[in-house]
Amino acid sequence: MKVGLFIPCYINQLYPQVAIATLELLEKLGVDVYYPTQQTCCGQPLGNSGYEEDSKGACLLFVENFNEYDYIVGPSGSCIYHVKKHFDILEQTPDVIKIRNNAYELCEFIVKVLGKKDLGASFPYRVGLHKSCHGLRGLHLGSCSERMDPHFSTEEDLLNSVKGLELMKLNREDECCGFGGTFSVFEEAISVKMGKDKIQDHLDNGVEVITGADHSCLMHLEGLINRNNQPLRVLHIAEILNSSI
CATH class of the missing domain: 3.40.50 (Rossmann fold)
Incomplete structure (x- = not known):
């Protein structure tokens, strides 16, 4: 192909x-x-x-x-x-x-x-997965908490196969981070508050690295993390799946 x-x-x-x-x-x-x-x-x-x-x-x-x-x-x-x-x-x-x-x-x-899940990666950190709205509710990459569907997640499947990685459970795992493209420009205060709440969820659950499949959301979260000097790293899921630490 x-x-x-x-x-x-x-x-x-x-x-x-x-x-x-x-x-x-x-x-x-x-x-x-x-x-x-x-x-x-x-x-x-x-x-x-x-x-x-x-x-x-x-x-x-x-x-x-x-x-x-x-x-x-x-x-x-x-x-x-x-x-x-x-x-x-x-x-x-x-x-x-x-x-x-x-x-x-x-x-x-x-x-x-491709039918793959274990990509031979290793990443020995506690990781929090941010499930972006477009991927979750648009592309159906995973199940949503507001529905009674059986649980599934392509991102979780891949991360759970990474050697040494501990995928941490969040309190509100599929809540929006507040980025929303131009929403973060036109509704800045609401967007910032939503982002801070999302980051706090990761901190409360011992996360060391936040990841996800959409770097627009991660960019929003990373900006807030850096401005507030919080002890979290942000990496796109491709970087973790390509890692051999």
């Missing part, structure tokens, strides 16, 4: 180590990975702000860059969800339909497409 690696713009600009870890992880798993060098934003910021019509150019460029691949894989649940759900604003050509059907968040691709 040919896999096109989609690196969201904020990861490209601010967290290149996450992009590198994602690439290395996929290559370790024997995936034939390609990186389209002309890729840009998927259009999510414009769409989230109500400018869907203006986002069409970015969406069409995404289709142009990725239409030759069997799968599109990215380390961001929110961006992948935007591609799968909100590319409905485009004319549903065969290329657009193919892109929407074959775009996968990294953890989902590893577990559901």
Whole structure:
């Protein structure tokens, strides 16, 4: 299979180590990975702000860059969800339909497409998992506490297979962190309070490292942690799954 690696713009600009870890992880798993060098934003910021019509150019460029691949894989649940759900604003050509059907968040691709859980990683720390809203309630990467479904989580499955890692139980494990894209800009005070509450949940349960599959949420939490000098590290799940400490 040919896999096109989609690196969201904020990861490209601010967290290149996450992009590198994602690439290395996929290559370790024997995936034939390609990186389209002309890729840009998927259009999510414009769409989230109500400018869907203006986002069409970015969406069409995404289709142009990725239409030759069997799968599109990215380390961001929110961006992948935007591609799968909100590319409905485009004319549903065969290329657009193919892109929407074959775009996968990294953890989902590893577990559901590759059928892997134990990736041979080691990471001897107490880890708290932040389950981002887009991944949880949009992509259905795990069960939600407000539903009576059987418990499942692709992220937990992968982390529980990491040697030495202790996955800590949180009091409110699937609560929003308050980032919400432009919500954190337009509702700053509420966003900050939600983020602080989320961080405190991790601290109360002895977490040393917060991880998750969407670095936009992690960026929000990391900013609050750094401003308040709190004893927590933040790492994308790709960095942990690629670790051999």
